[in-house]
Amino acid sequence: MESSVHSAGKHIKRCPRERLDRMKRAPTSQLGSMVRVRQRRDSPPPVDVPAAVRGELRAMGATTSIQPGDSVAITLGSRGITDITPAAKAIVDQLLELDAKPFVVPAMGSHGGATAAGQTGVLATLGITEQSLGVPIDANMETVEVGVSDLGVPLVTARAALDADHVILCNRIKPHTHFSGSIQSGLVKMLVIGLGKQEGAELHHQTARDLDWSQVIQSVVPPLIEKVPILGGIGLVEGPNGSTVRVAGLPAGEFLTGEPALMAEASAYMHRLPFSQIDLLVIDRIGKNISGTGIDTNVVGRKRVRHGIDPDADVTITAIAARALTPETEGNAIGIGTATFCRSQIVRQMDIAKTRLNALTAMDPEAALLPLDYESDAAMLDAALPIVGRRTPSEARLVWITDTLHIHELICAVSLTEEIDDHPDLDIVGDSFRIEFDADGNVPADFV
Secondary structure (H helix, E strand, O other): OOOEEEEOOEEEEOOOHHHHHHHHOOHHHHOOOEEEEEEOOOOOOOOOHHHHHHHHHHHOOHHHHOOOOOEEEEEEOOOOOOOHHHHHHHHHHHHHHOOOEEEEEEOOOOOHHHOHHHHHHHHHHOOOOHHHHOOOEOOOOOEEEEEEOOOOOEEEEEHHHHOOOEEEEEEEOEOOOOOOOOOOEOHHHHHHHHOOHHHHHHHHHHHHHHOOHHHHHHHHHHHHHHHOOEEEEEEEEEOOOOOEEEEEEEEHHHHHHHHHHHHHHHHHHOOOOOOOEEEEEEEOOEOOOOOOOOOOHHHHOOOOOOOOOOOOOOOEEEEEEEOOEOHHHOOOOOOHHHOOEEEHHHHHHOOHHHHHHHHHHOOOHHHHOOOEEEOOHHHHHHHHHHHHOOOOOOOOOEEEEOEOOEOOEEEEEHHHHHHHHHOOOEEEEEEEEOOOOOOOOOOOOOOO
């Protein structure tokens, strides 16, 4: 029976001695069984991306505005967007049929170490190369100041885009990991931050730290569209399973009015963790191709705070443990500061210069802070499980995911079984099992 004491007028329950003794033993040896869980979400059918892109280019007037011989910059970013290559190829093919001269301009701010070679390399990890698209890539980092916003912020854009006859943006539209409002991540952000290269990204992130993001874009977008030859943009919306469910072409003048509806649709489709409280979330991999912050803060409930409780979040997570970086992130470990624990291999995989540059450009140095690191999965879990509170390891609300972009399948502790059974969109797949560690104390790299 648990004993109790009074302290400062408060009645405090003490853990019985046997419970304290159990907690001192290796927590991983006391882990309970796990179950594999699948989330079900209704989703519109995927679209024929190449056909949809061609149709949207015609609808927004691209096929009549672009003349033979015109140079057209196609802007592409650094995210792991499901259909970015077929979308980009469809734009290129349509422009070549018009006898135009398309080329690609990386529009990813400071990513890739803020170098031309680095940004070209990032595109290559996404399958976008001069060979795959059949057109040149101009990754020159030079920017030009084209004016000053009414907030007093210099307006800079990539020289390569400014010198083109036309610019067509192409990006996924989705909730941003920091910015809030009706416009978050998409065509507008690519125009303002991505196309501004490292200099523009830093200027506008700096301004957004003091002012609301909506104020920044209302001030910056109209003069940028006036000064830069933006023809329009192709926005991609992904459904719950990651497939493209909408392709929307927006003329430049409709960015601010047309993007909010696409953002609302993308937000409705976004996968969420199906529990309101999690003791320990283990993530197999983090990286820039997964989320701008490596770990999507919308998913883990830390959009406004790195640690602690975000009052607006729909999930509270006591501790997050990260296991590895994705190869595609090329050492950029931005967002590692969201984790409480990590495998030591992340520290070794980390390109410190890239990570720090990205964090400082985004005015988010906390995103690059290192968590406590451990050589093996077992050692990391042994450190993490005792901090979740009075629950023993066998009682802990443990959830394990591949990454924050792919959470349609999860591995969950059996302590969550009752909630899983009561959830209309969750199914347990297969029998329960115990986590097995190899001789080095690790589980397979892609455990989920």
